[in-house]
Amino acid sequence: MLIHATVTITGASEEREACEADLRRVLADELRRSDVTEHHGKDALCYDLKVEGGIPFPLFAEASEEYPELEFAIDWVNVAAGERGTARFIAGRLAAQTTERIGAVSATSHPVYVAVAKDGTLTLGLTLERVGSNEWRGYGVTATRDTLLRVRHDPASNAVELHVTDGAPEWAAAWTGRFPGRRLVPERLKNPIAIEDRIYQELERVARDFAGAWIWFANAAEQEIAIERERYASYGYKTSDANVRSARLHTMRLNAGEGKPLEHSTFLAEDSWLKDLVLATWARNE
Known part of the structure; x- marks a missing residue:
């Protein structure tokens, strides 16, 4: 089951640069069979992921713990399951999370x-x-x-x-x-x-x-x-x-x-x- 996700990382530029280097190595090792595209801007790192089986939350939680000054925001959609959601990690902890049915949103609006x-x-x-x-x-x-x-x-x-x-x-x-x-x-x-x-x-x-x-x-x-x-x-x-x-x-x-x-x-x-x-x-x- 293919899941699409966008991971946006914000915070101090020095922390982001170090995090980017570490993530490039980790993503290459852990997600070598997945489609990972980088779209980095001046004030944020941005990764587009297409992964099988589930979002690698532990991977980003560990990176968040290593770089506690950065905020990791994840937006994801699972079209096959009819679900989408968000997650936010700060200092290795899940600060916020939402999940909703795609069909349910369309049906009630x-x-x-x-x-x-x-x-x-x-x-x-x-x-x-x-x-x-x-x-x-x-x-x-x-x-x-x-x-x-x-x-x-x-x-x-x-x-x-x-x-x-x-x-x-x-x-x-x-x-x-x-x-x-x-x-x-x-x-x-x-x-x-x-x-x-x-x-x-x-x-x-x-x-x-x-x-x-x-x-x-x-x-x-x-x-x-x-x-x-x-x-x-x-x-x-x-x-x-x-x-x-x-x-x-x-x-x-x-x-x-x-x-x-x-x-x-x-x-x-x-x-x-x-x-x-x-x-x-x-x-x-x-």
């Missing part, structure tokens, strides 16, 4: 779609909740902006209405017409449509939940995103105003395979046109 360009730029992050037989509301984010959304669909004529916000609790712009079909043109509403407070608060909660699970923002406190920046640098990716969390990005990279598009979707097949609509309109209209 709104469907999501995330697409990332080859250079790491977030093309679109989207989550939508069905609120009627032919109506959805949710949240969308690209590398440079975000919005709340409402989609209405008439199955008989294939006509759609997409409304988005622009910072205020009101629908400020719209795309209307048949989809798929000719390109839809945005319309800035002369009289924006106010969003009922109850609905707006629910949409804000959906946005916070999605961002908390998937997105890190460049304007966050530097100590909160330093590791994210390091991991992006190790991948050779650019950073933007909004970016996919590196643990999620790591899983997307592993699942996609070499040179494949980085996409993740839990939308049902019959609802996949919704992400196509947003990609063709709001996300395209940068």
Whole structure:
């Protein structure tokens, strides 16, 4: 059973340099049959592992004990078992650990779609909740902006209405017409449509939940995103105003395979046109 893991080691540069030398020897001896890739940055060591049978926690626990000033953070995913988790070692001790079912997370949350360009730029992050037989509301984010959304669909004529916000609790712009079909043109509403407070608060909660699970923002406190920046640098990716969390990005990279598009979707097949609509309109209209 193949497990994919990312190990990030942070701390003083002198300690990291010594640890790197020791780990190179140990990993070569202990994991010679595994796939180990190094992506080190200026402020962190980063190892991508593909290992059979289980994560070598004892190996990193021993290294952590030898270098107590360093922090070892491990993110792992076992696709076959439907599990993922994290672990953090400091001074040889397990400081924190989480495990969760991949399927359970998807089943209890709104469907999501995330697409990332080859250079790491977030093309679109989207989550939508069905609120009627032919109506959805949710949240969308690209590398440079975000919005709340409402989609209405008439199955008989294939006509759609997409409304988005622009910072205020009101629908400020719209795309209307048949989809798929000719390109839809945005319309800035002369009289924006106010969003009922109850609905707006629910949409804000959906946005916070999605961002908390998937997105890190460049304007966050530097100590909160330093590791994210390091991991992006190790991948050779650019950073933007909004970016996919590196643990999620790591899983997307592993699942996609070499040179494949980085996409993740839990939308049902019959609802996949919704992400196509947003990609063709709001996300395209940068």
